[in-house]
Structure formats: C-alpha cells, structure tokens
Amino acid sequence: MLSTTEARAAGLVTLLLVAACTAAPTTAPAPAPPPTSAAAPGGSLADVPTVSAQLLPSVVKILTTGGNGSGVIYTGDGLILTNEHVVRGSPTVQIGFADGQRHAGTVQAVDVVTDLALVQAERRDLPVARFQPGLPVIGELAIAIGSPLGFENSVTAGVVSGLHREIPGTAAETQALVDLIQTDAPISPGNSGGTLVNARGEVIGISEAYIPPQAGAVSIGFAIPAATAIDVAEQLRTTGRARHAFAGLEPTQITPQIAAQLDLPGTDGVIVAATVPGGPAAIAGLQPGDLILAVDGQPTRRPEDFLGALRRRAPGDTIAVSVRSPDGRERSTQLTLTDRPAFSQ
Structure with missing residues (x-):
C-alpha cells in the first residue's frame, strides 16, 4: 500500500509533465539550496562553471503555442532532442539558441512511451552535446541545464541520488516515469527536455519530472538515462518510431x-x-x-x-x-x- 507521502507524490509528480510549457513569471520562485558538500564522487561544485560554459551552447529553449520547454542539440545538422510532452500538439516550434538566435523547428518524430522527441531546427553547424552511454554513479555531480519557467540558460547543481527509479502511482497516466535517474539538482517546469550533465561535461540524462514541495519533497527530480535517450533517438532518426x-x-x-x-x-x-x-x-x-x-x-x-x-x-x-x-x-x-x-x- 502507498504511504501518505507516496500517494501525495503520485498525484502531484506529473506537474512538470503538464506544466513544462509555461510562460515565464515576473518573479522566480525561491530556488532550493545547493548541496553543501564540495567533494562528491565524480566531481565537485568547483566543476560547475567549467561544465556549464561547455554545455550551455548545446542546450536550447523550445517555444510552442502553449509555452516553453528545453532541448539539447543531438546532431550538428539541427536535430534537437527533447521530451514528447514539450512538443505535444505542436507540429512546428520556435527554438531559442544560447547565442540569442531563434529559428523555426519541425517535430520529426516522437515516442510517448519514453517521452522523447526529435525536432529538426532550420539551422546547421551546431555544437553537439556529448552523451555518456553508461549509467552514472550514485553520488557523482549532476548539473541540470535548461529553461525553467522560461528563464533561459539556467544552471542548477546537485548529485545523482538514485538509479532505476519508478514513481509510484504514475502508471495509470503515463509509462514514461519508470527506470529513471533521481537527482537533487533542482528541476522545475520548463527544464523538461534539458540536460543532466556530469563533471566531464557529458549528458547523463534528459530532465523529465520532479516531485513538488507540496508533496513534502525537497529537491527530488528525475531524468531519462542517456542510454535510453540515445537508443530511442537513433531509432526515431532511422525509422520514425521506437521499438519497446x-x-x-x-x-x-x-x-x-x-x-x-x-x-x-x-x-x-x-x-x-x-x-x-x-x-x-x-x-x-x-x-x-x-x-x-x-x-x-x-x-x-x-x-x-x-x-x-x-x-x-x-x-x-x-x-x-x-x-x-x-x-x-x-x-x-x-x-x-x-x-x-x-x-x-
């Protein structure tokens, strides 16, 4: 039987999924406090500025008629990897790049089972993000980069809190919230489709969901593992659908x-x-x-x-x-x- 906390979390965790495309507010919510340890395995807070500078050019903002989400540059010829729920119902989008340029994009293929999608941007010669094909180590540095609540090029940091996480009570709504990476790097609506990065500047996950404070949570976020993202993205590129x-x-x-x-x-x-x-x-x-x-x-x-x-x-x-x-x-x-x-x- 689900505990009271689990039941409340189950009812609220999809807030990121349904509210990922939101307009930027006039004031930002108070951020969760950063980790106090500067010596986590696999990197430390001292690595955040270097990693952020390296990855920010590869992370984009995706704008739809409903609001905004995030994405990561997957190929140099303009393929952007993001969440399916970010582009749901929008065959075309606008893509905001870190250098300030905006270009049109077309949704090429989606996979609702893993909540991943590919968008083709009308821009070429882009800086491609590097992905780590294996799972991260619990306790190593995790840096979330995206556009939470419309604030572009936002960076938060924490650690990898757990692997192979399933969020109780979500199966009736979506099959995407299983086998996820858990992190305490603060994730908010609009981070969806952005990156979770390690101290080596490699993408270890695609930001997916979080349990909000109303459920009694403190910085509990989730990301799709990079290995899953790569597998699905390659299938979507070649056949237009993913096998499961x-x-x-x-x-x-x-x-x-x-x-x-x-x-x-x-x-x-x-x-x-x-x-x-x-x-x-x-x-x-x-x-x-x-x-x-x-x-x-x-x-x-x-x-x-x-x-x-x-x-x-x-x-x-x-x-x-x-x-x-x-x-x-x-x-x-x-x-x-x-x-x-x-x-x-």
Whole structure:
C-alpha cells in the first residue's frame, strides 16, 4: 500500500509533465539550496562553471503555442532532442539558441512511451552535446541545464541520488516515469527536455519530472538515462518510431478493496486487469485476476515496478514471471516479449 507521502507524490509528480510549457513569471520562485558538500564522487561544485560554459551552447529553449520547454542539440545538422510532452500538439516550434538566435523547428518524430522527441531546427553547424552511454554513479555531480519557467540558460547543481527509479502511482497516466535517474539538482517546469550533465561535461540524462514541495519533497527530480535517450533517438532518426518490449497485459495496482475482495494478505503485487488476445501474456496462460509477484526474481510491488522491468528488456526477450492465481496457486511461467503494437502507444 502507498504511504501518505507516496500517494501525495503520485498525484502531484506529473506537474512538470503538464506544466513544462509555461510562460515565464515576473518573479522566480525561491530556488532550493545547493548541496553543501564540495567533494562528491565524480566531481565537485568547483566543476560547475567549467561544465556549464561547455554545455550551455548545446542546450536550447523550445517555444510552442502553449509555452516553453528545453532541448539539447543531438546532431550538428539541427536535430534537437527533447521530451514528447514539450512538443505535444505542436507540429512546428520556435527554438531559442544560447547565442540569442531563434529559428523555426519541425517535430520529426516522437515516442510517448519514453517521452522523447526529435525536432529538426532550420539551422546547421551546431555544437553537439556529448552523451555518456553508461549509467552514472550514485553520488557523482549532476548539473541540470535548461529553461525553467522560461528563464533561459539556467544552471542548477546537485548529485545523482538514485538509479532505476519508478514513481509510484504514475502508471495509470503515463509509462514514461519508470527506470529513471533521481537527482537533487533542482528541476522545475520548463527544464523538461534539458540536460543532466556530469563533471566531464557529458549528458547523463534528459530532465523529465520532479516531485513538488507540496508533496513534502525537497529537491527530488528525475531524468531519462542517456542510454535510453540515445537508443530511442537513433531509432526515431532511422525509422520514425521506437521499438519497446510488450507483455500484452494491463498491470493494475492492488487497492485495499481489491485485496479484501480477493482475500489477499496485502497490497503488494500487480493485478492483471486485462490481456491482449494472442499477446505474450495470453499465450503464456496469464488471465485477468492473476497476481504478478515478480519478474526474473525481482519483486513487483507496483505496476511501475513491472513497467520498469519491461523498459530494461527488448522485443524477443523471454522473462520469468511469478504468478498467483485467484485460487491461491502460485506458479512461474515464461513470457516471450514482442514489439509494442502501434495501437498501444
């Protein structure tokens, strides 16, 4: 069962997703205090000015009819990587560059599963950001660069707080908030699509979401890992869509009411609400009402845990799923994942 804090966070965490494109206010909100330690592993606050100067030319502001977000220059010929929710509903955008120039941009391709998009700018010979293909180390320096609330070329700093994070209660709204990097570098609406950078000036993540102070959080932000961003961006460049592992089932959180109805000992686990006819889950014998306890031995307490496990798999992979039937029988079954159909995007 979600704690009070988790439940409140679940209801508010998508504030960045829905409010990322906002007009700049006349006054800025009070920023969160910077980290006091100057000796975090993998860099220190002394590295921030150098890294910022190096990366700022590669980070852009993206303006739509609804407001603004951020992006990062992915190729020298004008491809900009950003969040899908930043450009949602806007086939064309305006792109503000660090040198003050503004150019038109066209949305080339989007992926709602990972909340990533590519925009083609009408400008060439751009400074390309470098991406770190591997995961960062917990505790290393993390610098967020973007345009929060419309304030261009903003820099905040913190550390990498955690890896493989899933945000409880978000699966019913979006599949993007799983397998994320957690950071305490302050992230605000408008940072969406901007960069999270390490002390070597490499992009380690694309800013995605944050839990606001109303939920009792202090500087809890999230970014899409660079490896995921690179993989999806390359697929979008070459084919216009990204492939994702598909289990063919709808995972649902166990509520106290469901637990009481099914005589379950608690609310940990994922209920199969429905299966796709002929899909992987149906072929493996899973049925609505089955309880998924674990994937490859890792417990699945919430739907976000299950979706996070899928994010780290590819179509064609086989996973071991531990299942409890409504009659109480437990079993393990093999489920071969397929490519996500277009209709389920």
